[in-house]
Amino acid sequence: MDLLFRPAHELHRLLRRREVGARELAEAFLARLDAVEDKVKAFVTVTRKLALEQAAAIEVRLARGEELSPLAGLPLALKDNLCTRGLRTTCSSRMLAEWVPPYSATVVERLAEAGMVLVGKTNMDEFAMGSSTENSAFFPTRNPWDLERVPGGSSGGSAAAVAAGEVVYALGSDTGGSIRQPASFCGVVGLKPTYGLVSRYGLVAFASSLDQIGPLTRDVTDCALVLQAIAGHDPRDSTSAPVPVPDYVAALGDGRLAGLKIGVPKEYFPPGIEPGVRQAVERALGYLEEAGARCEETSLPHTPYALPAYYLVAPAEASSNLARYDGVQYGYRTEAEDLRQMYRRTRRLGFGAEVKRRIMLGTYALSAGYYDAYYLKALKVRRLIKEDFDRAFGRFAVLVTPTSPTVAFRLGEKIADPLAMYLSDLFTIPVNMAGLPGLSVPCGFSNGLPVGLQIIGPPFSEALLLRVGYAVEQAAGCAGRWPALEVGSDG
Amino acid sequence: MAEYEAVIGLEVHVELKTASKAFCGCSTAFGAAPNTHICPVCLGLPGVLPVINRKMVDYALKVALALNCRIAPHCKFDRKNYYYPDLPKNYQISQYDLPLATDGYLEVEVDGRRRRIGIIRVHMEEDAGKLIHEGEALNPGAYSLVDLNRTGVPLLEIVSAPDIHSPEEAYAYLTSLKAILQYLDVSDCKMEEGSLRCDANISVRPRGSEVLGTKTELKNMNSFRALQRALAYEIERQSEILARGGRIKQETRAWDESRGVTVSLRGKEEAHDYRYFPEPDLVPLAIGEDWINRIREELPELPAERRRRFQEQYGLPPYDAAVLTASKSMADYFEACLGHYREAKTVSNWLMGDFSRLLNAHGLEPEQAPVRPQDLAELLTLIDEGTISGKIAKTVFEEMFLTGKKARTVVEEKGLVQISDEAAVLAVVEEVLAAHPGPAADYRAGKEKALGFLVGQVMKATRGKANPALVNKLLKERLE
Ligand SMILES: [Zn+2]
Numbered sequence: 012m013d014l015l016f017r018p019a020h021e022l023h024r025l026l027r028r029r030e031v032g033a034r035e036l037a038e039a040f041l042a043r044l045d046a047v048e049d050k051v052k053a054f055v056t057v058t059r060k061l062a063l064e065q066a067a068a069i070e071v072r073l074a075r076g077e078e079l080s081p082l083a084g085l086p087l088a089l090k091d092n093l094c095t096r097g098l099r100t101t102c103s104s105r106m107l108a109e110w111v112p113p114y115s116a117t118v119v120e121r122l123a124e125a126g127m128v129l130v131g132k133t134n135m136d137e138f139a140m141g142s143s144t145e146n147s148a149f150f151p152t153r154n155p156w157d158l159e160r161v162p163g164g165s166s167g168g169s170a171a172a173v174a175a176g177e178v179v180y181a182l183g184s185d186t187g188g189s190i191r192q193p194a195s196f197c198g199v200v201g202l203k204p205t206y207g208l209v210s211r212y213g214l215v216a217f218a219s220s221l222d223q224i225g226p227l228t229r230d231v232t233d234c235a236l237v238l239q240a241i242a243g244h245d246p247r248d249s250t251s252a253p254v255p256v257p258d259y260v261a262a263l264g265d266g267r268l269a270g271l272k273i274g275v276p277k278e279y280f281p282p283g284i285e286p287g288v289r290q291a292v293e294r295a296l297g298y299l300e301e302a303g304a305r306c307e308e309t310s311l312p313h314t315p316y317a318l319p320a321y322y323l324v325a326p327a328e329a330s331s332n333l334a335r336y337d338g339v340q341y342g343y344r345t346e347a348e349d350l351r352q353m354y355r356r357t358r359r360l361g362f363g364a365e366v367k368r369r370i371m372l373g374t375y376a377l378s379a380g381y382y383d384a385y386y387l388k389a390l391k392v393r394r395l396i397k398e399d400f401d402r403a404f405g406r407f408a409v410l411v412t413p414t415s416p417t418v419a420f421r422l423g424e425k426i427a428d429p430l431a432m433y434l435s436d437l438f439t440i441p442v443n444m445a446g447l448p449g450l451s452v453p454c455g456f457s458n459g460l461p462v463g464l465q466i467i468g469p470p471f472s473e474a475l476l477l478r479v480g481y482a483v484e485q486a487a488g489c490a491g492r493w494p495a496l497e498v499g500s501d502g
Numbered sequence: 503m504a505e506y507e508a509v510i511g512l513e514v515h516v517e518l519k520t521a522s523k524a525f526c527g528c529s530t531a532f533g534a535a536p537n538t539h540i541c542p543v544c545l546g547l548p549g550v551l552p553v554i555n556r557k558m559v560d561y562a563l564k565v566a567l568a569l570n571c572r573i574a575p576h577c578k579f580d581r582k583n584y585y586y587p588d589l590p591k592n593y594q595i596s597q598y599d600l601p602l603a604t605d606g607y608l609e610v611e612v613d614g615r616r617r618r619i620g621i622i623r624v625h626m627e628e629d630a631g632k633l634i635h636e637g638e639a640l641n642p643g644a645y646s647l648v649d650l651n652r653t654g655v656p657l658l659e660i661v662s663a664p665d666i667h668s669p670e671e672a673y674a675y676l677t678s679l680k681a682i683l684q685y686l687d688v689s690d691c692k693m694e695e696g697s698l699r700c701d702a703n704i705s706v707r708p709r710g711s712e713v714l715g716t717k718t719e720l721k722n723m724n725s726f727r728a729l730q731r732a733l734a735y736e737i738e739r740q741s742e743i744l745a746r747g748g749r750i751k752q753e754t755r756a757w758d759e760s761r762g763v764t765v766s767l768r769g770k771e772e773a774h775d776y777r778y779f780p781e782p783d784l785v786p787l788a789i790g791e792d793w794i795n796r797i798r799e800e801l802p803e804l805p806a807e808r809r810r811r812f813q814e815q816y817g818l819p820p821y822d823a824a825v826l827t828a829s830k831s832m833a834d835y836f837e838a839c840l841g842h843y844r845e846a847k848t849v850s851n852w853l854m855g856d857f858s859r860l861l862n863a864h865g866l867e868p869e870q871a872p873v874r875p876q877d878l879a880e881l882l883t884l885i886d887e888g889t890i891s892g893k894i895a896k897t898v899f900e901e902m903f904l905t906g907k908k909a910r911t912v913v914e915e916k917g918l919v920q921i922s923d924e925a926a927v928l929a930v931v932e933e934v935l936a937a938h939p940g941p942a943a944d945y946r947a948g949k950e951k952a953l954g955f956l957v958g959q960v961m962k963a964t965r966g967k968a969n970p971a972l973v974n975k976l977l978k979e980r981l982e
Contacts, residue, residue, distance in 0.1 A: 094549045107548065114542050116549060215548040219782035248551050249784050328782055331581050334592035335546050339648070354585060377583070377777035386779060 014039045015176035016493045019233040022179060023081050026073065033069035033084035037062050037128050040086040044130065044177045047496050052152050053162075053172040055091045055101055057131040062086060065128045072126070081236050083126025088172045088181040091132040092139055093224065094213040095119055102215050103147035104137045106336045106343045106361035116213020117248070118182060118224050118241045125240045130178050133168025137363045138333065139189055139217040141165050142435040145426050146365045153422070154196060155494040156460055160419040163193030163435075169227045170197040175496055180228045180237055184214055186221045187321055188415070188439025191451035194227055195414035195463025198453045198489065200234045200480065201227045203439075205470045206446035207252035209238075210245030216332040218325035219250075221443040230490045231452060231480040235259035238473060254471055262474035266485040269303035273479075274407030278314035279438050285417045287457020292413045295454035295464045298486030299411070299479070309407065311399040316392045317441040318433060323376045323389035324444070329366075330373030336361060368429065397445040404469045409479055412438050414451040414463035438465060448473050452480040453489040461489070506706040506741040509714060510666035510733060511622075512675060516658050516689040517629060517697040518561045524628045524656035525552030525595060532695055536634075536649035544654035546590035551783050554579075558626060558656040559787065561688040562602050563797040565658055566624045568682050568804055571606030576788055579626075579781040584774050587648055588631035596659075598778040601625035602789075608662075608682070609806060610674040611824070619675050620663030629655040652696075658689075664703065664714070669733040676700060676726050677828065681805040685830045693725055700729055705750065706740045715740070716750040720764060722757045732757040736764055808833055816846035825854055832858075835868040835875055842879030852878060856896060860903045872906035873899070881909035889913065890920050894966055922969040924976070927960070930968065931976045934959045945981050953977060 014022065014036060025031045041059055048054060069084035089095065092102045094112040096119075101107045115123070136146035144152040144167025152167045154160040155175040162171040166183025170193035173181050183190040185203035194201025202225045209224045216222060226237035239260065244253045275296065280289060296306045338344030338357035345360055347353035362370070376385040403410060415435055425432040442449040447467055454464035464483055468476045484490050523530055526543035543550045566573055580598035606621035631653040637644035660679065666672050680698065683689045691698045700723060705715035720736060723729040735757075740750050754773075755764040803811070805827050812823035812833070827833045832853065839849045857878070861871060881899055884890050890898060890913055901912045913919055921927055934956055935942050945952040953974075960973045 092549075100548070102548070110548070112542075112547065112549070114547075114550075212551050213549045216783075247553060249553050250551075250782075327779060331583050331593050331777070331779070334583060334585065335548070335590060337585065337587075337592060339587045340545065340590055341547070350587065374777065377779050379775045379777075382777075382779075 015043050016229070016491070018229040018490075019082060019085050019179050019236055022085055023079070023083075026084050027079065029073065033066040033073060033128065034063065036084060037066035037086055037130075040130060040176075040178060043175075047155075047175050047177065050153060050158055050496065051155055051171050051175045051177070052150050053133050053168040053175065053177060054088070054131040055103060055134050055147075055149060055168070056099060058098065058129050061098070062128050062130050065126075069126055069128065080125045080240070082122065082180075082240055084128055085179040086128045086130045087122070088130050088133045088169055088178040089119065090135055090166050090169050090181070090183045092135060092184055092215040092217075093119055093132075093182060094215065095129075095132065098132070100132065100215065101149075102138045103135045103149055104362065104366070105148045107215075108148070108343065110342050112213075114213065116224075117210035117245045119213060121241050122182075130172075133166070133172055133181060135168055136165035136189075137366050138215070138329070139165040139184055139186055139222075140329070140365050140369055142188070142192055142432050143420070143422075143425065144168060144193075145422065146363055148363050151422060154419045155496050156198065157419065160421055160460070161196065163196035163415070163419060165189040165193075166201075166227065167193045170194055170199055170201065173197070173199045173227050173229060174494060176493065180226060180233055182224055182237075182241070183227050184217075184222055184224050185439075185443065186217045186325060187443050188436035190225045190227060191439050191449055191463065191465060192415045192436055194451040195453075195461065195465075196419035198461030198492070198494075199227050199229060200231055200453070200484075201225065201451045201463075202234050202238060202473070202476070203442065203449045204238065204242065204473060205252075205448040206443075207250055208242050208254070208448070208471065208473065210243075210248040210251045212245055212247040216328075218328040219332060220328060221321075221325055223443075231477055231484045232260060232263060234450070234480070235263060235477050238477075242473075252471070257474050259474055259477055262478055263481045264478045266482045267303050268299060268479060268482050271304040271409075271479070272407045273299055273304050273306045274309035274403050274410045275306055276309050276311040276314065276403070276410055276412060278311055279412035281416070283416060284413065285457060288413050288415070288417060288462050291455030291457055291462035292411075292464055295483055295487060296411065298454075298483055302482045302486060304479075304482075306411070307407070309403055309410070311396075311403060311410075311441070313392065313395045313399050314441055317396050317444050318437055320389040320392035320396070321440045321444055322372065322433065323385050324393060326369040326373030327376045327386050327389075328373065330370045330377065333362075333366065333370055365429070393444050396441050400441075400445045400447060400467070400469075408468070409472070409475060410467040411479075412465045412467065414438060414465040418457050418460035418462060442467050446470065448476055450476040450480045452483050452487075454483055454487050455489065505709055506737070506744065507709045507711075508667055508733070508737045509664045509705050509707065509717075510672055511664040511703045512662045512666065512672060513701045513703070514660045514662075514676070514679060515699040516660070516683055516691060518558055518656040518658055518688050519690055519697075520555055520557040520561060520656055522555055522557075523654035524555050524558050524626070525654055528654065530655045532690075532697070534651055536647070536651060539651040540653070544590070545650060552595060552781075554784060554787065555656065559602075559789070560797060561656070561686075562624065562626050562658055563789070563794065564686045564688055564801060565660070565683065566603030566606065567794070567798055567801060568686055569603075569606035569608055569621045569624065569660070571603035571621060571624055573603050573789055573794055574600060575790070576600065576786050577602050578786040579784045580778045581781050582627075583777040586630065587646065588633050588650075588653070590631070590650060590653060594628060594630065595781055595784070596627035597625035608675060608678055610671060610678050612668070612671050612674045617665075617671070619665045619671075622661045622663050624658060624660050627657050627659060629653065629657045669730040669737070672702065672733055673726055673730045676729065678805065681828055681830065685802055685804050685808075687802070702729065702733060704733060704736050704740070706737055706744065708744075715744070716752050718750065718752065718764075719754045720757060721754060721767065724759065728757060728759055731762065732764055735762065739764065805830075816840070818846055818850055822847070822850040822854065826850060829868070831868040835871075838875035839879050842876045843882050845882070848882055849878070852882070852899075856899055860900070871903065873902045877902060877908055884909055884913065888920060888922060888969065890918055891966065891970055893970075894918050894920065897966075918967060920969050921964055921967045922972055924972065927964075927968050927972050928976050930960050930963050931973065931980060934963060935977075935980060942981060953981075
């Protein structure tokens with residue numbers, strides 16, 4: 012039985028009916044990993060032994076006839092900025108290459124309760140700063156659709172692992188598009204939940220006011236299942252919202268969207284957008300209309316200011332969040348003559364170029380004499396962006412846009428040009444700046460590479476986003492199409 | 503230097519004695535083995551998040567209300583960024599532009615004159631850890647150890663207005679502030695354990711001038727007395743410079759206790775840029791009327807009110823009332839005594855006298871004294887009953903303090919019961935008169951002083967136990 016590319020909800024059914032065992036499932040995915048990982052390089056750490064132990068525990072529960080939660084026994088991967096007790100959590104940085112957390116993130120605890128089978132920790136741009144996973148201190152990850160191309164970033168390892176069939180699903184984190192953009196590049200579903208829906212406790216911080224953890228999955232139904240497992244208030248995260256968590260799977264509906272008003276912001280279709288992306292998204296708008304929705308052009312006038320404002324707010328917070336990596340208590344340390352020299356050398360050698368660039372940007376933006384002109388002004392822009400969205404949601408239930416202006420680009424293509432790289436997140440950043448949920452769903456292909464459609468909604472409208480995403484998925488017929496990744500040949 | 507006036511503002515940091523730390527569940531207890539009261543949150547490990555301890559806010563509100571401050575309906579926390587090995591995150595969670603409370607005041611009394619010292623702001627923040635330096639500086643083997651037990655303990659920063667004009671006023675301000683904090687039971691206020699710390703900003707200007715002079719910031723004062731001395735030194739230093747026509751350098755100076763001088767620590771140009779910005783891991787704190795009212799209702803009687811009450815209710819002189827109420831535990835002890843004994847002024851005399859002397863000598867607080875309030879009351883009753891003399895009572899009290907025994911037990915064990923039997927005392931009087939015919943003759947000749955000598959001899963012969971009034975009466979009768 013080919014198990015590898017089946018969605019979680021199908022595999023759960025097979026497990027429940029005892030048509031496949033948890034151990035068999037884990038072994039199948041580990042075998043796939045062995046076959047393709049050399050090419051894809053999605054993982055920083057593979058936890059083979061742990062996965063088999065966890066699968067064995069699920070076997071015992073199955074044998075006892077226990078009712079299993081929908082994700083129990085399904086192999087998964089975690090982005091390597093989610094703390095796992097007793098298992099190194101590197102953030103793909105030399106700084107934390109050997110760091111083993113003494114505690115687990117809330118989301119990890121929740122998945123463990125749900126019967127987690129952890130295959131490993133995935134590669135990422137260092138400290139989640141980047142859009143291609145080329146900023147990993149260890150190695151770049153490849154896009155399973157085309158190994159010469161990037162998987163996107165910063166959750167590139169997670170997206171690639173799902174697309175390559177190495178795991179059923181994965182978690183990533185999204186500060187400016189780091190789940191949605193790689194989901195788009197790798198042809199998987201990716202959700203950035205509303206700020207505050209999922210606890211950040213145990214997510215190594217990049218920019219605290221923007222970071223959210225979310226799922227990368229094979230289809231929209233799986234996305235609903237994983238979100239169900241990780242969402243909800245956590246007393247350990249003061250910014251997590253005390254809101255009820257609805258039944259996301261039940262809300263998926265039947266693919267019909269009768270009377271739903273959808274806004275299409277014109278600022279998200281600039282002239283520079285890749286034609287294949289534009290065509291795929293326009294086709295998706297057609298699917299939505301066929302499903303009964305009414306799509307109408309609208310405007311979010313402050314969109315052009317989102318990117319520059321983001322590159323002040325996020326680095327400012329990062330400059331402070333990353334100050335703790337100083338060699339004193341844990342992580343990488345260089346020997347030195349005195350304290351100052353230890354600080355300097357440790358941080359110079361422990362961080363990569365992009366991380367240092369952003370720390371410098373952020374430090375500058377917060378400095379006396381520049382704070383008002385940069386950081387404070389960026390906060391004002393952030394409020395204007397939020398107000399744009401608030402106004403739009405007065406008229407529309409959701410907004411749809413391309414997830415990224417392009418499909419996956421070539422390795423090395425943008426790494427020397429930070430500004431070009433930053434533009435890859437042009438359409439995803441405003442969503443983080445406004446604290447809104449955004450879902451990326453595969454909606455077609457451009458030159459054989461996946462294109463993602465982004466669906467944006469008001470705060471805590473994940474159920475609606477998933478319903479719209481489900482309708483797109485039903486109509487687009489992308490689900491079930493996976494990269495060939497010819498195993499055994501020299502690709 | 504009388505032509506110069508000092509302008510002083512004080513910045514006091516107090517550790518709040520909440521059971522757990524400001525943003526995690528770790529204990530705040532002092533004196534534990536290094537790095538035992540720690541968790542991922544106060545260690546600042548990657549991925550952790552702070553959660554506000556509501557008790558810290560309760561305590562801070564108590565202080566703010568007691569200092570007559572305006573409570574901000576919305577306040578927020580900010581990050582103060584600087585690198586130091588005792589600060590694991592390399593930023594301190596503090597409050598910057600929207601502190602908990604502003605615009606309060608504190609009343610102090612100096613030389614019988616009452617003055618209001620303004621309070622600019624009261625804000626909450628977390629404490630840093632401690633560095634322990636091993637080996638000699640500059641020695642290649644020297645190194646430092648970090649103890650993070652104190653990291654994250656809640657601190658309150660209380661900033662006074664520059665309304666203080668003398669070291670004595672500064673001392674009075676700190677004493678009053680400490681009393682309030684102790685009455686509120688929110689801090690141990692122990693400078694030696696670091697639970698109360700004080701920095702000072704000080705400048706001088708020609709008397710009568712409205713223009714502020716250049717200020718220096720003074721650090722490293724380890725007691726209220728040290729602060730007073732440091733300020734006095736600094737006033738003199740700055741005044742001398744100005745008198746010579748020189749200029750004050752804006753800088754941070756450290757008090758050197760052993761040499762009794764302040765020394766330059768760093769100049770203005772070396773001042774930190776803390777890059778404050780709103781703490782994104784915490785949501786702004788909304789403090790509604792309900793919360794404020796609940797805290798207001800919980801406020802205990804404060805020193806000023808209690809001092810007034812002591813004067814009115816117990817008829818104490820203002821001086822006694824001020825001394826007794828300056829320390830909450832002393833005032834509590836006083837009132838506990840009055841539950842067993844009625845003469846307030848007598849109790850006050852004993853507490854301000856022998857009791858305070860013995861407490862100081864043994865480094866104890868009133869509630870730690872081996873003599874309990876009912877024991878002192880019993881002693882005073884024994885005097886009133888004539889069982890012992892006031893003089894003997896002092897000996898008895900000292901014995902009680904040293905052994906923890908009750909007054910009656912000490913009196914009985916030591917055979918200190920006063921001799922009031924007329925025949926017994928008369929016999930001694932006769933002996934003394936016979937042994938000292940000279941002074942007896944002197945007294946008869948009109949030298950009143952000689953009586954004192956004779957009384958003393960009788961007391962000596964009875965080892966102080968003779969009833970002094972009786973001795974006087976009998977001597978006079980026999981000398982008539
Ligand atoms: Zn702690």
